[in-house]
Amino acid sequence: MSDAAPGSMLHELTRQTRWGLVATRAIVLEAAHPQIGAALITNSTFVAHPWRRLRNTVLSAQRMVDPDIRVRQREAARLNRLHARITGTDAEGRPFNAADSEARAWVVATLFESTVTMCRLSGESLDGPVLERLYAEFQSFLTLMDPYGGKLPPTLREFWRYYACVVEERLENTEAVHVILDRLFAQVPAPPLLRDRPAVWAAGRALAGPAATAIVVASLPESLRIRLGLAELPGTRTLMHAAYLSTGLATRLLPEAWTRLDTVMTMLDPAYTPAGPRTPDGLRVPDGLRVPDGLRRGMAKAGALLRLLTPYPETAATAPSAAPSAAPTAVPTAGDSAVRSASRFFSEVLDQTGDGHLDWPDLAAMAREIATRLDLETQDEDRLFAAFADWWRELQKELDTDGDGRITGHEYAAAATALAGPALIRIAEVLFDVTDTDDDQVIDAREYRSLFRTAFDHDPGDHDPGDHDPGDDDPGDERLTRGEFVRRFLGFMAGRRHSRGYDRMFAQA
Template sequence: MTGDPGLFGPFSVTWHLHADPMMWLAGVRALYLQALHPVAVRGVLQNSDFRADPWGRLMRTAEFVGVRTYGTREEAETAAARVRRVHRALRVHDPDSGRVHRVDEPELLRWIHCAEIGSYLHVVRRAGLRLTDAQADRYVAEQRRSAALVGLDEAPGSVAELEAYFAAVRPVLRAAPEALEILRFLHRPRIRPLTAPLEPVLWTPLSHVAYSALPAWARELYGRPGLSEAATTRALRVLRRAALMIPARLRWRLPSPLIPAAITRLGPAATPSARGLAAVGSAGAVPGSR
């Protein structure tokens, strides 16, 4: 491979894990989890067009994840610079304390980062992607590069550190009114009239599975039960098997064809696959991690 592998490249866990079709459902789970931080969720609702254009915002987030994973290093750094520039200018008012926070405060960035990568790792593994514990640790360590892109210097470097972070931050979390607004939206989103008939048969069940994949303590904060642990695992595995029946060349074109472009740039050996993931080493330091 002679092309630019970007921040991660085909010899990373990230390269193969982020190509899994369950990343979409994992992203919804991340939104449920992120909304439980009162200041973070207020930052979203006070500074974005989430209410007016929720789908556009979700697709832009997916695009950023894709660019930083499969784009060239220049593309990833350019996209991240744009995100940092926007974040520097934004503030969030917390009515509980009366304080005004910067959106790019390290604690807020750390919460968003950890809720995101924790959700990706949890859902994709639980849905059936075979990942060793060492590879899971490597994934968390690799994602320090993603954290650094948005200006976060310190982030968990292993699954144990990630779990310790969640345990430490839990006293801050609660289902504020803004979190309940996100909860209601994700269960019953505003769907265009042409696609409205699909809501009860497609989106609502998928959203409920994503919600059920939250940790028990998060569902307790929301005060709403989900599926049982066994039923959630079964649903995730059935959904993943169904999604894998769709040809990869079609699945990989949303939100934009970043994976096909990376394969074209680097050659067929860069194709994300179970075999490629199995070949990723887990020993030693992760290049470029902080």
Template sequence: MTDAGLFGPDSITWRVHREPIVSVGGLRSLYLQALHPRAVAGVEQNSRYRQDPWGRLARTSTYVTTVIYGTTEEAQRAGARVRRLHARMTAVDRRTGERFRVDDPELLRWVHVTEVESFLTAARRGGLRLTPAEADEYYGEQTRTAALVGLDPATVPDSVAAVEDYYTQMRPSLELTADSAATGLFLTMPPLPYGLGLTPVRGAAFGVSALAIGLLPAWARKLYGLPGLPATDRIASVNALVLGRLLGSVPVEWIESPARKRAMKRLGLRN
């Protein structure tokens, strides 16, 4: 039998990640992750993302699509590489001077939850219709990706309600630090390659960043010093729906990832 990987074409995960707007969700997750003082310190002190933001983005995208669409062996190899990389990294909490491990389960859990919640939020607000049970199923499926980075799946929120409770528990420990403010600014106005910063592409890139910010929970926008008004949520939802429908009109084969193309071929499926 052909290996369908960790999820397979009948999974909610494949349905969610078929939506191109999940890329906006990925950006949204970075804004959320930056609000955890130790998570953002770990990135700032160990990553070269400022020197090579688009290379970092490409590597992260390749990891995510490999885990979703690759064979079980490919997904496990990708997870093992991430675990080895994280195991070598430490950082210093600038508030306390304490050194900590980047693979601390609390940090891994924060990154995982913000990522999958952002993917799901972007897809749903972009027009993907899922029942509450299907949304719960997505989180349940994603505990498999949590295991790849070294988390015990039993410690990972696996439903919409569990994710909401997790955010409630984490909010007192979140704050806007110098690192998170600098990261947020960089995400909003990143350097563009090939001189594109002097073209209309800059405006389009800023629009995507603004949408990612608008899709943040109100409490997260407030931490960044931005409006947490209900009107902002409504405007962001309308913009996400418009973008989701626009992207949905583009032929899948034009924008699908190489990993998905290989999976479709491997499983003998058509778009």
């Protein structure tokens, strides 16, 4: 993908905050495609964990346009492996596959068309040569993802005919579209900076959620809006133009560091550390993703100030539920505050899709998250998915008491603390093997911290001032044998052991 060199349009766009407008609009257009909509509704965690999904999407997009061809090829191969595992049938019995070439071409088409729409609504003129250049970059993007499959039309004139044809003849009023528009913006959980201040977040979301939905709806093709039954309320078009114009002006007038996407993500999560793909010398963080230490410290202080200025939330025993749809949680007993109940562990960690049940898509999502964060090689990734698949079969055999093919929180909580089957042990062993970089069958403190810093964006030795349980996942100078590492992991997966590092991997919204 020669067009991905520094200075290319895609290389610059994917690092701008306003790229969020493109991604948000595109995901709605993608969700209306029957293949993509079915994959999203049955396998995706974007509703239950939108901030985590945003983080992964941003990092993946930036790797796909990295100047280093090896980075681009590695990321494309990783995406191909993960997408090939997302298969099934929709509610009408039609098969879907996330690696389908037609669907992949539509994903890239929506990103290109949404980029053009963003520029137009932001007051930027894309003349003929510039538009041709941008289209060529997106064509190269698709070629990298699917070299032997889907293709975009060769010319822009043909592309616009193709785009209109898909909108008119292929897109449907899918469940995924309405989940995104009706639930995602209205119920999106707080970002890490505001996670312990649900009232503050709820107040802001009550204003921003409907506005975000209105902006997206107003920007969709009119014929699609009508087919989806989405009414355009008075004033929403003006609101949409204002949103796009303001982001365009901010990008052109403000210092570049203020409008970078990683800057905004750091504001939302002071612990956010974008991680690049591995190189022979270890993990490399692309220059465009480095976040100034001063900014990170400043956002951490802002979070501490917010905690001081807002009331501390009531305890789980007395406070009204901030998320009525969440499964009820048990109040830890005295002297055992660091140990979460199995039912709470089920709702916060295992139920990745947020539908209240545990089935294969939930465990597949956990496997994808581990593989993504650790940037696993093909062999280790295959071992991990195989172990998760075996664990799912073990869970079904032991816990699916009514035989409906899924596990409820009650079924899990009733027996979870006794679960330590061979499949779960194999999952832990994959983690041990990729962490034990010197292959001495012992994980020292450096390797342990490297695991959490690399995979979980967390330093086991750094604790927030308000954290009253320091050291729960910090080995200090301890050296962990394979057995001890496995024991700790099994304790976490059974809900018996609290670990902030693993929490960041699995439970972070």
